[in-house]
Amino acid sequence: MNVIEIENLTKYYGKSRGIVDVSFNVEEGEIFGFIGPNGAGKSTTIRTLLSLIYPTSGSATIFGKDCIKFAPEIAKEVGYLPSEVFYYDKMKVIDLLKYAASFYKKDCSKRIKELAEIMDLDLKKRIDDLSFGNKKKVGIVQGLLHEPKLIILDEPTSGLDPLMQQKFFDLLLEENKKGATILLSSHVLSEVQRLCSRVAIIKDGKIIRLEKISDLTEHNYKKFKIEMKEEIGKDYFELGGINNLEIKGNKVSFLFKGNINLMINKLSDVEITNILIEEPSLEEIFIHYYEKEA
Numbered sequence: 001m002n003v004i005e006i007e008n009l010t011k012y013y014g015k016s017r018g019i020v021d022v023s024f025n026v027e028e029g030e031i032f033g034f035i036g037p038n039g040a041g042k043s044t045t046i047r048t049l050l051s052l053i054y055p056t057s058g059s060a061t062i063f064g065k066d067c068i069k070f071a072p073e074i075a076k077e078v079g080y081l082p083s084e085v086f087y088y089d090k091m092k093v094i095d096l097l098k099y100a101a102s103f104y105k106k107d108c109s110k111r112i113k114e115l116a117e118i119m120d121l122d123l124k125k126r127i128d129d130l131s132f133g134n135k136k137k138v139g140i141v142q143g144l145l146h147e148p149k150l151i152i153l154d155e156p157t158s159g160l161d162p163l164m165q166q167k168f169f170d171l172l173l174e175e176n177k178k179g180a181t182i183l184l185s186s187h188v189l190s191e192v193q194r195l196c197s198r199v200a201i202i203k204d205g206k207i208i209r210l211e212k213i214s215d216l217t218e219h220n221y222k223k224f225k226i227e228m229k230e231e232i233g234k235d236y237f238e239l240g241g242i243n244n245l246e247i248k249g250n251k252v253s254f255l256f257k258g259n260i261n262l263m264i265n266k267l268s269d270v271e272i273t274n275i276l277i278e279e280p281s282l283e284e285i286f287i288h289y290y291e292k293e294a
């Protein structure tokens with residue numbers, strides 16, 4: 001079953017492009033990554049899904065229900081962490097969270113305490129005494145306190161230190177194990193790689209790829225790092241399937257997609273002193289995608 005279905009969603013802000021013909025689905029129980037460079041259209045897609053802004057054309061459903069018509073009903077089962085959080089500064093953290101919890105028809109006080117403990121958040125402090133990272137934690141607790149079935153996170157880790165990021169990821173994995181579906185927007189590729197099973201890549205408002213992370217990393221490319229006994233010319237590597245070729249003296253690195261035996265045979269011509277064949281990072285794969293699509 002698809003928890004989110006997005007069909008040809010387009011949003012123009014006046015004449016300027018937000019997103020164009022965005023379509024993808026997120027399946028139940030999935031952790032789905034939504035990645036792209038700044039201004040690509042991630043927040044616009046998410047805000048449209050949550051009915052915070054209205055699309056110019058196209059449609060979207062959450063839990064099989066139209067996002068605009070059923071927005072209040074859907075909101076009860078969705079946890080949302082916006083990319084920037086703004087609060088009434090004078091409130092205490094606990095009061096703000098209790099207020100947020102009052103929108104749901106269940107007692108969230110135990111969960112608030114648990115989440116605050118996990119995220120190391122002082123509930124007694126006033127919002128305006130909190131650092132940027134601690135305000136982000138308030139947003140995280142607010143997004144998760146009602147144990148939503150769908151969690152939508154827009155650039156969630158900016159401002160969190162590495163230890164907190166890890167705790168937050170563990171928390172998301174736990175929520176996912178309990179059954180929550182997660183849509184995570186990010187431009188930090190390594191976090192998408194760690195958490196997500198599938199990914200949509202957006203650029204200039206359009207989806208340019210929709211892939212399984214495992215297909216991207218395992219089946220598509222291998223990264224070769226080779227040290228030769230002698231320097232070798234660029235021409236030698238003029239071969240189908242080679243991308244991101246870099247030659248520095250007798251050291252060569254590239255991404256290769258294709259029959260690995262052909263590459264091994266090719267390399268048997270030259271004297272190699274060291275070789276490393278590894279999975280490329282998503283960063284390396286995507287930089288290549290972006291360049292190709294540009």
Ligand SMILES: Nc1ncnc2c1ncn2[C@@H]1O[C@H](COP(=O)(O)OP(=O)(O)OP(=O)(O)O)[C@@H](O)[C@H]1O
Pocket residue numbers: 013016017018019036037038039040041042043044045083187
């Ligand atoms: N309120 C607005 N008015 C006019 N244009 C907007 C508005 N909000 C977004 N845009 C434009 O829509 C496009 C997509 O922006 P969006 O914020 O969705 O991108 P993003 O992928 O979330 O980027 P970032 O990672 O920088 O947050 C950009 O060109 C942006 O300038």
